[in-house]
Amino acid sequence: MIKNDYHHGNLKDDFLKIAFDFIAKEDIEKLTLKILSDATGTSRSAIYRHFSSKEELIETMIQKGFDDFDAFVSPPLKDKEKPLIDRFYQSAKAYLEFAKQNPNIYRLLFGNKYAKIREATLSIKDDDCSGFASLKQAIEEGQKSGILKKEDSFIRTILIWSSLHGLSSLIIDGFMDIDKLSDELFENMFTDMISASVTNKIKFISNIPFGDGILKPTKIF
Amino acid sequence: MIKNDYHHGNLKDDFLKIAFDFIAKEDIEKLTLKILSDATGTSRSAIYRHFSSKEELIETMIQKGFDDFDAFVSPPLKDKEKPLIDRFYQSAKAYLEFAKQNPNIYRLLFGNKYAKIREATLSIKDDDCSGFASLKQAIEEGQKSGILKKEDSFIRTILIWSSLHGLSSLIIDGFMDIDKLSDELFENMFTDMISASVTNKIKFISNIPFGDGILKPTKIF
DNA sequence: AATTTTATGTTAACATTGTTCACATAAAAC
DNA sequence: GTTTTATGTGAACAATGTTAACATAAAATT
Numbered sequence: 140m141i142k143n144d145y146h147h148g149n150l151k152d153d154f155l156k157i158a159f160d161f162i163a164k165e166d167i168e169k170l171t172l173k174i175l176s177d178a179t180g181t182s183r184s185a186i187y188r189h190f191s192s193k194e195e196l197i198e199t200m201i202q203k204g205f206d207d208f209d210a211f212v213s214p215p216l217k218d219k220e221k222p223l224i225d226r227f228y229q230s231a232k233a234y235l236e237f238a239k240q241n242p243n244i245y246r247l248l249f250g251n252k253y254a255k256i257r258e259a260t261l262s263i264k265d266d267d268c269s270g271f272a273s274l275k276q277a278i279e280e281g282q283k284s285g286i287l288k289k290e291d292s293f294i295r296t297i298l299i300w301s302s303l304h305g306l307s308s309l310i311i312d313g314f315m316d317i318d319k320l321s322d323e324l325f326e327n328m329f330t331d332m333i334s335a336s337v338t339n340k341i342k343f344i345s346n347i348p349f350g351d352g353i354l355k356p357t358k359i360f
Numbered sequence: 361m362i363k364n365d366y367h368h369g370n371l372k373d374d375f376l377k378i379a380f381d382f383i384a385k386e387d388i389e390k391l392t393l394k395i396l397s398d399a400t401g402t403s404r405s406a407i408y409r410h411f412s413s414k415e416e417l418i419e420t421m422i423q424k425g426f427d428d429f430d431a432f433v434s435p436p437l438k439d440k441e442k443p444l445i446d447r448f449y450q451s452a453k454a455y456l457e458f459a460k461q462n463p464n465i466y467r468l469l470f471g472n473k474y475a476k477i478r479e480a481t482l483s484i485k486d487d488d489c490s491g492f493a494s495l496k497q498a499i500e501e502g503q504k505s506g507i508l509k510k511e512d513s514f515i516r517t518i519l520i521w522s523s524l525h526g527l528s529s530l531i532i533d534g535f536m537d538i539d540k541l542s543d544e545l546f547e548n549m550f551t552d553m554i555s556a557s558v559t560n561k562i563k564f565i566s567n568i569p570f571g572d573g574i575l576k577p578t579k580i581f
Numbered sequence: 582a583a584t585t586t587t588a589t590g591t592t593a594a595c596a597t598t599g600t601t602c603a604c605a606t607a608a609a610a611c
Numbered sequence: 612g613t614t615t616t617a618t619g620t621g622a623a624c625a626a627t628g629t630t631a632a633c634a635t636a637a638a639a640t641t
Contacts, residue, residue, distance in 0.1 A: 172627080183628090
């Protein structure tokens with residue numbers, strides 16, 4: 140033993156990093172403590188110096204996951220320079236993209252298995268910075284300015300979220316073979332979603348850029 | 361040993377029955393072979409005479425689950441005596457009720473974990489008797505009769521299914537505390553769903569019975 | 582600077598899990 | 612009545628998460 144690395148230095152972060160690398164490709168259920176110990180070159184029980192259990196490690200991952208998710212989904216909603224519908228579009232698109240790009244993380248965050256952990260995590264930051272709160276605020280903004288129908292904003296928020304969650308889930312859980320179809324489905328879903336929320340008098344046609352390219356315009360009415 | 365029950369007679373059915381009793385209360389993940397052997401009074405390896413693995417038992421449960429689900433959701437759609445919108449309403453309501461009454465079965469059928477098993481199961485009966493096919497047929501019926509907009513019926517079917525799946529999932533996965541709220545959410549979601557599908561000229565007000573009682577009328581436009 | 586305390590690692594052992602194998606016996610086929 | 616098949620048992624496996632006793636590096640205290 141030439142090199143002395145009895146003390147690792149940042150084992151906790153390494154465990155988390157390796158765990159996230161793992162669920163980039165495989166489901167969290169298949170993550171085992173042995174995988175973590177092998178990848179860090181430590182013993183199988185080393186992890187218990189940093190997490191009280193496997194579940195606590197996953198709890199930490201969920202917190203980090205929600206931070207990333209919110210940072211991906213919320214900013215477009217808050218960009219008051221742009222028209223409101225564009226902001227909804229970009230955020231909704233980001234929502235679906237997050238789910239498609241990180242299906243295992245998405246399921247970790249929104250699935251049933253870790254519901255209790257999620258509740259504990261969400262209740263802390265429910266007020267301002269969560270994606271749900273951002274969406275609700277944007278809806279209320281639209282209601283005040285007359286673009287959106289005046290109705291219960293909480294219910295409308297859940298319904299929009301529900302649409303996004305439903306479509307995202309069906310897509311990442313393998314209910315549709317064709318990946319191309321997901322774009323078409325998204326455009327249709329978004330149109331439905333906005334049609335249900337918007338005041339009757341509004342007409343809306345817009346070129347809405349997202350990510351690298353320019354997407355086809357979303358027409359409503 | 362007075363009674364000789366070395367040969368059980370219907371152990372396979374008993375295993376399935378006990379497994380379904382179990383997921384009536386707890387998640388399928390917590391079902392263990394020991395639970396099954398203890399409940400039947402057999403040894404831990406007895407199950408391997410009837411199922412090649414634990415997964416095959418679950419596969420059988422999924423098949424049975426889809427049969428029950430389809431039998432719960434499809435009949436209202438096929439009842440051509442009633443107005444089409446009423447049939448949609450009843451079926452959609454049944455969908456949500458199934459999920460609420462059998463959350464663990466619902467997740468077993470529509471979750472990601474057993475996606476591969478589900479694909480194998482669904483492909484057999486995709487054509488006629490599945491809930492998805494019934495919904496698609498009802499949509500096409502409505503398009504022919506002029507009640508529904510003429511658009512891609514496959515996409516519309518997925519979008520409706522997506523709405524149902526999204527709301528059902530959010531409700532049973534604990535994203536909303538209040539159970540009462542789910543009724544209000546359902547009514548709103550259904551109104552949105554139908555509004556997006558229906559031709560503009562239609563006006564629709566109906567008293568729609570479901571289950572034991574009479575639900576409040578669904579107004580569209 | 583020496584000593585004590587704390588943080589972080591190791592190894593060995595546990596019960597539980599799904600699964601397999603050799604064996605036993607009831608039921609069915611011949 | 613004998614053979615074959617179906618269905619059960621018990622012992623053993625490796626893998627899992629977890630704990631306990633022990634070891635040592637780093638930090639804190641004197």
